[in-house]
Structure formats: structure tokens, C-alpha cells
Amino acid sequence: MKPYSPYYEFDRKVWAGLRDHTPLPLTDDELQELKGLNDQVSIEEVEEIYLPLTRLLHLYVKASQQLHQMTSSFLHNEAPKVPYIIGIAGSVAVGKSTTARLLQTLLARWDHHRKVDLVTTDGFLYPNAILEKKGIMNKKGFPESYDIKKLLRFIGDVKSGKPEVKAPLYSHLTYDIVEDEQQTIHQPDILIVEGINVLQVNKDAKVFVSDFFDFSIYVDAEEHDIENWYIDRFLLLRRTAFTNRQSYFHPRFGNLTEQESIEASRQIWKEINAKNLHENILPTKRRAQLILTKGADHTIQKIHLRKL
Numbered sequence: 001m002k003p004y005s006p007y008y009e010f011d012r013k014v015w016a017g018l019r020d021h022t023p024l025p026l027t028d029d030e031l032q033e034l035k036g037l038n039d040q041v042s043i044e045e046v047e048e049i050y051l052p053l054t055r056l057l058h059l060y061v062k063a064s065q066q067l068h069q070m071t072s073s074f075l076h077n078e079a080p081k082v083p084y085i086i087g088i089a090g091s092v093a094v095g096k097s098t099t100a101r102l103l104q105t106l107l108a109r110w111d112h113h114r115k116v117d118l119v120t121t122d123g124f125l126y127p128n129a130i131l132e133k134k135g136i137m138n139k140k141g142f143p144e145s146y147d148i149k150k151l152l153r154f155i156g157d158v159k160s161g162k163p164e165v166k167a168p169l170y171s172h173l174t175y176d177i178v179e180d181e182q183q184t185i186h187q188p189d190i191l192i193v194e195g196i197n198v199l200q201v202n203k204d205a206k207v208f209v210s211d212f213f214d215f216s217i218y219v220d221a222e223e224h225d226i227e228n229w230y231i232d233r234f235l236l237l238r239r240t241a242f243t244n245r246q247s248y249f250h251p252r253f254g255n256l257t258e259q260e261s262i263e264a265s266r267q268i269w270k271e272i273n274a275k276n277l278h279e280n281i282l283p284t285k286r287r288a289q290l291i292l293t294k295g296a297d298h299t300i301q302k303i304h305l306r307k308l
């Protein structure tokens with residue numbers, strides 16, 4: 001007999017079968033928009049994995065909105081607008097941003113929740129000047145590199161229905177916080193919060209980011225695949241963003257050969273991101289309500305959905 005698991009497990013084929021219940025077909029324009037998010041994501045992936053997933057999330061959001069209405073009618077209050085918050089966690093370079101943007105676009109197609117905003121926790125990293133002062137520039141992405149109080153304040157304000165809440169922004173080009181720009185959130189129906197740290201807990205804190213989540217997803221893959229994706233992304237940036245003089249990496253890696261770049265990125269992966277994965281990210285996996293496990297070609301091969 002199989003040991004008890006708190007998750008329902010689906011392979012790709014069984015999960016894809018659930019798309020029969022997805023009523024909304026994709027229009028050509030929508031397909032083009034989705035392609036624009038990441039031209040390597042295939043239409044099969046959208047139809048077989050993401051459409052059933054957005055259908056499930058739609059049901060959860062609707063149920064949560066109904067629950068809020070019932071509470072309001074019990075209290076004889078007008079129902080306040082409370083955003084449904086979805087957290088997306090996983091390693092650096094596992095594909096969180098791609099998954100988050102796909103979900104944002106697809107979830108916004110339903111009438112019950114047209115307004116879907118996306119925030120990444122990169123914006124809550126301390127600026128490089130502070131990381132340098134603290135001597136933790138080589139710990140970017142580790143729990144101590146984030147202004148967690150600021151992140152908790154932000155997410156608490158959004159959840160309590162504040163009409164306008166601002167989030168700081170991070171630039172992968174300058175490798176630093178953008179000082180003079182912010183993202184403004186105006187009472188969305190759904191807020192997606194994506195970042196390596198969103199399911200982390202701290203024994204000294206009373207409140208965690210995930211306390212504000214209505215649903216959480218962990219994007220998972222074999223470590224050597226993630227390392228390869230990190231190196232591929234680094235090589236792509238070397239051909240594109242690193243050629244820009246504003247890029248943090250331009251003076252450091254702009255003149256490296258392809259082989260030297262592979263070695264440099266492998267080193268960063270090993271010394272920073274893989275270490276962070278083992279110490280701080282992987283331990284949060286089983287806190288997620290849904291785990292998406294990708295194969296070497298980025299396609300999702302296994303889906304685990306929490307029973308409770």
C-alpha cells in the first residue's frame with residue numbers, strides 16, 4: 001500500500017484530461033500575447049497544464065469571494081474588496097516569472113477577476129549599497145538580503161483593501177533596486193506574489209508572508225536542469241543585456257569568452273544560488289498547496305495538489 005500523502009498526484013496526461021472542463025477557448029490574439037511572454041512556451045503547455053490550472057484557481061477565487069460575501073451579510077456590512085493572493089515560490093531560474101506571467105494573463109480572462117496584478121519580491125531586496133555595508137553582497141537572495149518588514153507591510157496593506165499601495169522595483173540590468181520608480185497596486189481582484197522567499201518562515205517573527213496567501217505554488221525541477229537554465233539565461237543576457245553599459249555585469253563579464261562565461265555563471269550558481277536553494281528554498285516546498293514539477297525541457301510533468 002502507498003504511504004499516506006497530503007497531496008493528490010497527477011501526471012501530465014491525467015492533469016491535461018481535466019481541461020475538458022475549461023470553458024474558455026484561447027483567441028488568436030491571446031495566443032500571440034502568451035507567446036510574447038516567453039516564445040519557448042508551447043501552446044500544448046498552455047492548453048494541457050495552464051488552462052486546467054487557471055480553471056481550478058478560478059473556482060477557488062470564486063468560492064473565496066462568496067465566502068467574503070457571506071461574512072458581510074452575517075455582519076450586515078458591505079462586502080469589502082479583498083484581493084485573492086497567490087504566492088509562487090521556487091529556485092532562482094526555475095521559471096517562476098514565466099509561470100507567474102502566464103497565470104496573470106490567463107486568470108484575467110474570467111469576468112469574476114479581470115484585474116490581476118503581479119509583484120516580484122526582488123523589489124524588496126536591500127539596495128546594493130546596504131548589502132555592501134552589511135557585507136552580504138554575496139548573499140543576494142538569502143533571507144537576510146530582503147527587507148522583510150517592508151514586504152509584510154506591503155502585502156498587509158494590499159490584503160486590507162488599501163486603495164493604493166506601492167511596491168519597490170528591482171532591475172536585473174543594474175543588479176540593484178530602482179531608486180526613482182515604483183509599482184502601484186490599486187485593489188486588484190487577484191495579486192500574484194512571485195519570489196524565491198515567499199514561503200519562508202522565521203522563528204523570530206510573529207507573521208509570515210505566506211499568512212496572507214490564499215493559494216501557493218512551488219515550481220520545482222531537478223537541480224542540474226535548473227543550473228543549466230541559469231547558465232543558459234546568463235549566456236542570453238551576455239549577448240543582450242550585458243552589452244549595455246548600464247549593466248552591472250558589463251564591466252565584469254562583458255569581455256569574457258563563451259566558455260569563460262559558462263564557468264563564471266556556474267561558479268555564481270554554485271556559491272550563491274545552489275547554496276540558497278538547499279538552505280532556504282527547497283525546505284519550503286511542502287508548504288505549498290500546489291507543486292509543479294518540470295522536466296529538462298521545461299514542460300510540467302507532475303502536479304501535486306494538496307488534499308486539504
Ligand SMILES: Nc1ncnc2c1ncn2[C@@H]1O[C@H](COP(=O)(O)OP(=O)(O)O)[C@@H](O)[C@H]1O
Nearest residue numbers: 040041091092093094095096097098229233298
Ligand atoms: N516554460 C518555459 N519554457 C521554456 N523556457 C522557460 C520556461 N520557463 C522559463 N524558461 C526559461 O528559463 C529561464 C528561467 O526562467 P525565469 O522565468 O526567468 O525564472 P525565475 O523567475 O524563476 O528566475 C529563462 O531563460 C526562461 O526563458
Ligand SMILES: CC(C)(COP(=O)(O)O)[C@@H](O)C(=O)NCCC(=O)O
Nearest residue numbers: 091092093122140141196268272273
Ligand atoms: C535577485 C535574485 C535573488 C532573484 O531571483 P529570480 O527572480 O531571478 O529567481 C537572483 O536573480 C540573484 O541575483 N541571485 C544572486 C546571484 C546571482 O547573481 O545570480
